[in-house]
Amino acid sequence: MQQPSSTSTQPTALEKVIAFVDERVGLKTLQAKMLNEPVPGGSRWAYIFGSILLFIFIMQAVTGILLMFYYVPTADHAYASTQYIIHDVDYGWFLLSYHFWGSTAMVVCVFAHMSQVFLWGAYKKPRELIWLVGLALFGLVMGFGFTGYLLPWDQRAYWATTVGVEIMDKTPVVGDFMARFLKGGPTPGQMTLSRFFVIHVMILPAALMGLAGLHIFLFRKAGPAGPFRGSVEELKVKSDYFFPRQVWKDIVGMVTVFLSICALAFWEPVVLLEEATPDPGDYHPEPEWYFLFLFQMLRLKIFAGEFGQFLGAVALPGAFMALLAALPFIDRDPERNIFKRPIALIGWIVVMATILIFTVSAIINREFLD
C-alpha cells in the first residue's frame, strides 16, 4: 500500500524539537562551527591528546563529585570516610581507583600533548598564546595532583604533602608565605586539609575550566598548525574537516584511555596506609611518581645544603619553566620540521631521558632505604 506523499515530508517529533531549539539557540550554526573546522593535512592520531585531556578532566569531575558525596574533609574523619568509600560504598573502590589513576593519566597525557606541540613546532607564531595558556594548564594539572594527594589522609598522603610544602618553602620571597598559607600551622593538620580540599575542588577546577576555554578559543582562532612536513599543495589536497575522521580518532583515543584507566583501577586498586601522623615511623616519605625525579635529584650531593636545595628544588625547575614560557619568543625561526631543528630534538631527548633516569633511580633508591 502506498503512503500518502504528505506524510513522508512531515517532520518527526525529534526533528520538530531540534528545529525548535535551533530557532532559539542557533544549534545548527554551533554544530557547523564545532565540527566543520578544517584540519590541514587531514586527521592524525597525534592530534588526539587535547580531546583526551578534556575527556579525562570531565571524568575526573564526575568521579570527584560522586566521591564528595561520602568524603568528609576533616582530619578526624578524612581517613575513615575514605576507608568507608573503599570498603562499604557500592563500587566506591572503583570510583576512587578510577579517580586516582585518572590523575596519573592526565599527567601522562599532558606530557604527551606538550611533547607533540613542541616537536611539531606548533608553539610558534601565531600560536604563542596557546602555548602560554597550555603551560598554565600544565601547572594546574600538577596542582590537582599535589592537592588531591593529601585528601585520603594516610601516611603516604601526609608525608608527600610535607615534602612538597618543604620544597615550596624554599622559593624566595613568596615561599615562606605559601608554605605557611598551605599548612595553616606548624605541621599539616585540619587547616591544611581544609585548604587543600578547597583548592582541589573549587579553585583549581574553576581555573582549569576558564583556562581550558581560553585555550580552545585561542586554538580555534589561530587554527590547527597541521603537519610539519609537506608542501602547501599537498596539505591542501589532504586537508579534511574535523568531522568525521578526527572526531572518530578522538573517540577511539578516549575509549582507549577510559579502558586503560579502568584496567589499572582493577590492576592496582587504591589501598590506604595507616592513618596520617606526625611520626613517619618506618615509612620513607616520598612524593607522587611524577615528582619523583625532582625528589631524587635533590638527593644528589650537588644539591645538599640550603643553597643546594634551593638550586635543585626551585631555581632549576623555575628556570626550566621560564625557558618553556619564553620558547615561542626565543625560537622565531618559522621552520617547524623537528628533524631540521636539532637543538630542539636533542633538548627534548635529554629532558625526557633525565626525567626517566631520575624517576627509575628514585625507585631503585627505595631498596637502599629499606
Next chain:
Amino acid sequence: MTDQESTSPVKLALKLLWFTFWTGFPIKLAFALLFLAMGIINFEARIGLGFLMVLASPVTVFALPILMIGLDSHIGEGVGIGLLFLLCIPIDIWAYGVVARTYFLDRLRLEPPDGIGLSLWIKTAIIGALYLPILWLVVGFTTETGISAAHSLFETEMLKWVPIAERIGIQLTLWGAISTAVLLIMLLIGLSIIGRVIRGATIGAQPAQDSYQRRVMRWDLMRVPADQGLMLTAFAGTGVVLSLLFWSALPVTTPHPHECCKKPEVKAQPPYKPIDALNKDEKLIVQLTAQLEALEKKKAEEEAQGKNKAKGKAGKEAAKVPDAKAPAQSEAKKP
C-alpha cells in the same frame, strides 16, 4: 622507483605493526577489562601488566606462551587469559587485514592481494614466536651483565666514595644505555625481517589503476562500511551490551587478590597516638617510681639492719680483742 622499493623494510614493518596494534588494541582491551571484572583473569605483577599493555599483538601472540614455558615464568591464572589469547587472534587478523589493505592502496598504490591479513598474520606470528625469545634472552643477558659490570665498577677503591644517589644514577645510565642500544638493534633486526616478509607480499600485487580520489574512496570504505547508520548502530549496540555486562560483573567491593598473584603488602608503622603514649608513659613512671621507692626502702632497712648487726658485733667484740678489719668487712656486705 616505486614507493614499495623506496620504503625501507624497517619503516614498512614499523608502520604496519604500529597501525595494526592500535587498530586491535581498544577492542582487545575492552574484552580484557570485561574478564577482569568477571574475575576470570589474575595477572602476575610485571609480566601481567606488560601483557595488558601489549595484549598479544600480532608479533607476541605465540611468543609470549613460548617465553612463559621456556623461562618457567608465571603470567597468572584464570581461564580468561587463554580466552583472551584466543580472542586476540581473529581481532589481530582483522586489524592486520584492514591496515595492510589500506596501506597497499594508499601508500604503495597496489591492489591488495586476497587474504592478505591472514597470510601476513601467520608469517608475523611465526617470526615473533621464533625471534622474540631470542630477543628476550639477548637483552636479558646484556642487562644482567651490564648491571653486574656497573656494580663491580663502583666496588673498586677509586669509586667507592661516590654517594648512593649519584651511584644509582650513573649505574642506571650505564647499563640502561647498553640495554637500550641492544634492544633497539634487536628490534631493528626483527622489524627488518618482518618488513622483508611484507615486501614479499607486494611482489605479486598488481598496481592500482584507479585515480587518487577513487583510491581514497576505496580505502575509506574498507575501514568504514558504506552503510554508516548500520555501523554506528552496531557500534552503539555493542558498546551498550559491553557496558551492561561490565557493570553487572563489576565487584561491588574491592576485589581480593587471587592466591596466585598476591602483591607484597606495603605497611607503614602503626600510627602514633600521643594521648595513649602519654598515658602509657605515666603508668610506667608510676610503676618505676614505686619500684624505686621499694628498693630505697629495702636498702634503708638493710642499712639499718647492717648497722644494728655491726653495733651488736662491735659491742661483743669490744669486750674481746679489737680487730681493725671488722668495719671493712661490714662495708663490703653492703649492696
